[in-house]
Amino acid sequence: MRTQLTRFAAAGLAVAMLAACGSDDKKAASTTAAPTTAAAAPTTTAAATPTTAGGDTATTAGATEGSGGAAPAGDLKTGLTIAVIPKAINNAYFDAAFVGAQKACEELQATCEQVGPTEATGAAQTEFINTEIQKGVDAIVISAADADSVTPSLQQAKAAGIAVVTYDADVNDTSARLAMIKPTTPDLIATSQVKWISDAIGPEGGEIAILSAAATAENQNAWIDLMKKDLAANYPKLKLVDTVYGDDDAATSADKAAALLQAHPDLKGIISPTTVGVAATAKYISGSEYKGKVQVTGLGLPSEMKSYLKDGTVKTVGLWDPGMLGYLGIYAAVNAVSGNDLSAGFAADGKTYTPDADGIVIVGPPAEFTADNVDQYAF
């Protein structure tokens, strides 16, 4: 009996392995990743001549008419499947970005779904990237939780013919992705937050601290470096005493905020360049003795920060429309899969967006939210 069971198990495993050797997991040949010649020349919309291989129906990119001869007019493929992978799910910022992505997918007749881990680590994200590679999606639009450790799996996605576009947070190896959708210039993000905390604290200045997301996140780290430079150059009265990491987790961020206040009794302000961090810090301070004495600012969603703006804990926060990140990410991805060369620019919503030499696309300037205007925003 025992040997029978063991033999059955061994046989079952062997059959499974042999079956695996037999099947081919190469991506379906119907979508071609090679750029077509029509993409390079700025021709007018060519609905008549099919430039893509296979029997795919091609739709024209309607926005190119308005942008003159600069935008390429390659036909955009329909029916693509796109995976949107945020740093972590259960995060209102990324959900708002996904709303924009879904809008783009409706316009482009693509299917997109959001998959991601519960904790914002590179290792957890890699599992989902691998799954999407296995499912054979046409494109991946990802916000990298770790600027380095997702690169190997993104390179494998690229090798499998999947178009990779990053949004919100980039990877350090820019060859792993075709374009990066940046919300606004990092310079403006950094200097705006420093200006907001300086205005909130007042002319006498004081000690400030930064409560960031994960220590591995490329976007926050870039902003923090620029903030330090800005503080050194332009704000002699403000002194940055500490930088802590809340890992985009509400409980951890609240704990780190409490620790900051304990460790630095003269702290006058906290900058939190992440929506989870600023909401957690504002919540903690608004319920504590430090309300009004320690200023909070950072990048916050109007919906999450509304009550803290109204009760005076926070004077100003800012952000951009995360939906635009998802929206442009999808447009860039579909253009890439359709064979258009992204460096020549792509069109979306009537405007043309051209990546710079590093493949970075800037959406626009940041928006400021105060108690007066926060009600106008829906996200």
Added chain:
Amino acid sequence: MRLLRHFQWDKFVPVLAAATLFIGSFQHEKFLTTGNMTFLIQSIGEILLIAFSMTFLIVAGEIDLSVSSIAALSSCALGYTWQHTGNIPVSVFVALLVGTICGAINGLLVTRLGLQSLAVTIGTLALYRGLCYVLLGDDRLKPFPTSFTSLNYKGLLGTWVPYVVVLLVVFGVAFGITLHSTRLGRWVFSIGQSKDAARFVGIPVRRVVLGLFVSNGFMAGLAGVVYTIRFASARPDGAVGMELEVIAAALFAGVSIFGGVGTLWAVTGAVFFFGAIRSLLRLNDFTANELTIVTGSMLLLSVMIPAIGGRINTYRASRAPTVAESAGVQIRPHTDPQPANP
């Protein structure tokens, strides 16, 4: 029904893993492909390596919760040595050495000072992780050479089989034979059943337990090296949560947390099973939240099913006829012997 009477959970678990692979191949056409199997093996590789030596520890009645931190510290040591020497083989050696030393520290604290392994390893979990931050801080390391990181996605000898399979087979066979067919293995079981009895019988308990912690440290260090290759990065916040996955797999496989019971093939099957289920569910678009519910429920079931099975067995045994009754011998109730006639 005869099958059920001989049902043993630890034999069932590898069958369950094979069945999952089998059923999964029909359920989703992308499941049993070489690509997906590569990802599956890579994702469970580190867990399985640690599970091999952790099984020994749990069977001996000890536990080591610091394995993730040891793996992270080895990974950071690898990165640090690479940064300062530019030599990969030396860096790998240093990483394994660091892992072994961490294991030895755990072992010495448990055996020489007689401390509870649960308490000690919770402490070293924090200590080793803290040392990672001291070693590397938040600085970025210079990138690893592609010759090193390409190990991850180039298969063996041009096939799809990932290189980590070699490590798994070699160490799996070595640990498996040791646990089940050598004197050292019998010693480990005896120590788990009763430390005092083992000592009275002449087993060098302290030396064996120290050796188990050292080997666990080495395997955790090896897992750290594999992790570094897989993600091409060595960071202080890498390799988190492995200890819970390893222990969950061991418990699912029927290894008793109190010691003295367990088999290595069941643990291997359990790790494969969890990996296969997660892969299959992810391909079927289960979200990360739903996956944690599924794995948690399965762990609960794995603890409940053997307990219920044991109760059923006991009940059936109490109802079964005794040997004498089966042979047809009449059992009369005892009566007091008649007093002898005067």
